[in-house]
Amino acid sequence: xxxxxxxxxxxxxxxxxxxxxxxxxxxxxxxxxxxxxxxxxxxxxxxxxxxxxxxxxxxxxxxxxxxxxxxxxxxxxxxxxxxxxxxxxxxxxxxxxxxxxxxxxxxxxxxxxxxxxxxxxxxxxxxxxxxxxxxxxxxxxxxxxxxxxxxxxxxxxxxxxxxxxxxxxxxxxxxxxxxxxxxxxxxxxxxxxxxxxxxxxxxxxxxxxxxxxxxxxxxxxxxxxxxxxxxxxxxxxxxxxxxxxxxxxxxxxxxxxxxxxxxxxxxxxxxxxxxxxxxxxxxxxxxxxxxxxxxxxxxxxxxxxxxxxxxxxxxxxxxxxxxxxxxxxxxxxxxxxxxxxxxxxxxxxxxxxxxxxxxxxxxxxxxxxxxxxxxxxxxxxxxxxxxxxxxxxxxxxxxxxxxxxxxxxxxxxxxxxxxxxxxxxxxxxxxxxxxxxxxxxxxxxxxxxxxxxxxxxxxxxxxxxxxxxxxxxxxxxxxxxxxxxxxxxxxxxxxxxxxxxxxxxxxxxxxxxxxxxxxxxxxxxxxxxxxxxxxxxxxxxxxxxxxxxxxxxxxxxxxxxxxxx
Ligand code: 9MR
Numbered sequence: 001x002x003x004x005x006x007x008x009x010x011x012x013x014x015x016x017x018x019x020x021x022x023x024x025x026x027x028x029x030x031x032x033x034x035x036x037x038x039x040x041x042x043x044x045x046x047x048x049x050x051x052x053x054x055x056x057x058x059x060x061x062x063x064x065x066x067x068x069x070x071x072x073x074x075x076x077x078x079x080x081x082x083x084x085x086x087x088x089x090x091x092x093x094x095x096x097x098x099x100x101x102x103x104x105x106x107x108x109x110x111x112x113x114x115x116x117x118x119x120x121x122x123x124x125x126x127x128x129x130x131x132x133x134x135x136x137x138x139x140x141x142x143x144x145x146x147x148x149x150x151x152x153x154x155x156x157x158x159x160x161x162x163x164x165x166x167x168x169x170x171x172x173x174x175x176x177x178x179x180x181x182x183x184x185x186x187x188x189x190x191x192x193x194x195x196x197x198x199x200x201x202x203x204x205x206x207x208x209x210x211x212x213x214x215x216x217x218x219x220x221x222x223x224x225x226x227x228x229x230x231x232x233x234x235x236x237x238x239x240x241x242x243x244x245x246x247x248x249x250x251x252x253x254x255x256x257x258x259x260x261x262x263x264x265x266x267x268x269x270x271x272x273x274x275x276x277x278x279x280x281x282x283x284x285x286x287x288x289x290x291x292x293x294x295x296x297x298x299x300x301x302x303x304x305x306x307x308x309x310x311x312x313x314x315x316x317x318x319x320x321x322x323x324x325x326x327x328x329x330x331x332x333x334x335x336x337x338x339x340x341x342x343x344x345x346x347x348x349x350x351x352x353x354x355x356x357x358x359x360x361x362x363x364x365x366x367x368x369x370x371x372x373x374x375x376x377x378x379x380x381x382x383x384x385x386x387x388x389x390x391x392x393x394x395x396x397x398x399x400x401x402x403x404x405x406x407x408x409x410x411x412x413x414x415x416x417x418x419x420x421x422x423x424x425x426x427x428x429x430x431x432x433x434x435x436x437x438x439x440x441x442x443x444x445x446x447x448x449x450x451x452x453x454x455x456x457x458x459x460x461x462x463x464x465x466x467x468x469x470x471x472x473x474x475x476x477x478x479x480x481x482x483x484x485x486x487x488x489x490x491x492x493x494x495x496x497x498x499x500x501x502x503x504x505x506x507x508x509x510x511x512x513x514x515x516x517x518x519x520x521x522x523x524x525x526x527x528x529x530x531x532x533x534x535x536x537x538x539x540x541x542x543x544x545x546x547x548x549x550x551x552x553x554x555x556x557x558x559x560x561x562x563x564x565x
Pocket of ligand 1: 156157158319322427539544545
């Protein structure tokens, strides 16, 4: 019996999945922590499930709604892991998923007072031996200058810093806040100053904005300064010359650090995120806001003058390539952010003239390689001067996407709003599941229709254990939570010298592509939702990454708000 191993929220739907080949309903019981049966019923037969290969039944125990801990569901001779009926865990998850970003910070010591001594570590990449530092980083292919690109977040289990992935992750953290101050009835109070365990927790600025700004400041440093060739364009990424092994704590990395060439995609990412930050910080920190806007406008102009600088897909030694050859979406996103921030006619013409305008590109949720939805979301959420009918059409496109997700999950044994075929489960599926569920949440914001909220919480059920492997993909959450995520510091050494990933870290999840040797050796022939192994070497299924954790943080933050007291 596969359940959300953490908690179902009182007042909301509660459904579990039973694996059973029986063609007729079977009896289920729900016992409380003293072993007393508190509810019982009959399963609903669902039959063969495409994405797992399992024969499944559904157990709907929504009608039992008494808060408590240690519940166990039993059916067909099997028991679930114990779980709670409570809103508390999702409220913790909001902050744990956000804490991931402080843990991933580069260029600053991670302090025990915020993360406990288990997760404290020296600063990485400040030119303290053996680090070569991000202080004066030269170009991989010579460019005649070096840049100081200290700071930012490490991308994932590696210590590269990639503008296109940093951009979407920073945008999402900023959007958590911007949504909360834009949607009627939303609650920004949980996002204020002093809510997170970070060094800026008493500076009078909402902590989630402080955390996002840590990355935005880094992104700004990746822009080629005036007076240099390619001024205004942005370097695609900075990372090690060669891949480092596991484990390598950030301050122990001795590899040379190098800037990859500029790209139009990175330039438009900076334009979009810096424009968004300029808007949000306008009254909070006018000086920073003005600096960010100037950089954004310069980047946008440089991208328009250089519309086709594609990052080399083969530049993948020592770091990921993050190459993307379709830039219509980045142009649309950047124009949308700049227009909503400035109201200027040039950006307006570029937004309304885009083939993606009014949600025409809303074919997936937030994704580093497909950013149209980020522009749509800003247009749909933040007050702006576009025609009301066009804003309404954008929202309709977003709810239409949400409806298609709900149609997909309606037939699944383990509902996950992502894909309907086994082959479609790619690297980072969990990240996309979360990033699609964020759109279900916005559809609820726009319409108030219960089906979307149900879809959001059902997605959390999947990620927290209601899946064919009975696996919670969020560290620290659930009886069988991931322990061995691919990470150079959280490398879970047997001698206890290095920790497991901290609570709230989010594994990339099932990947039918089996893109690493361990996955290939262990998982051949798997059905998509079973193409996963909690092995530290299996980087194509079990790594963490900022763009996945940002989708989860957005989701958990929304779900916490909607969970009542
Ligand atoms: O998330 C990225 C995924 O979309 C790509 O298919 C994959 C292969 O290029 O790379 C993923 O990103 C990784 C990056 O290249 C390096 N840092 C770790 C990232 C997560 O695994």
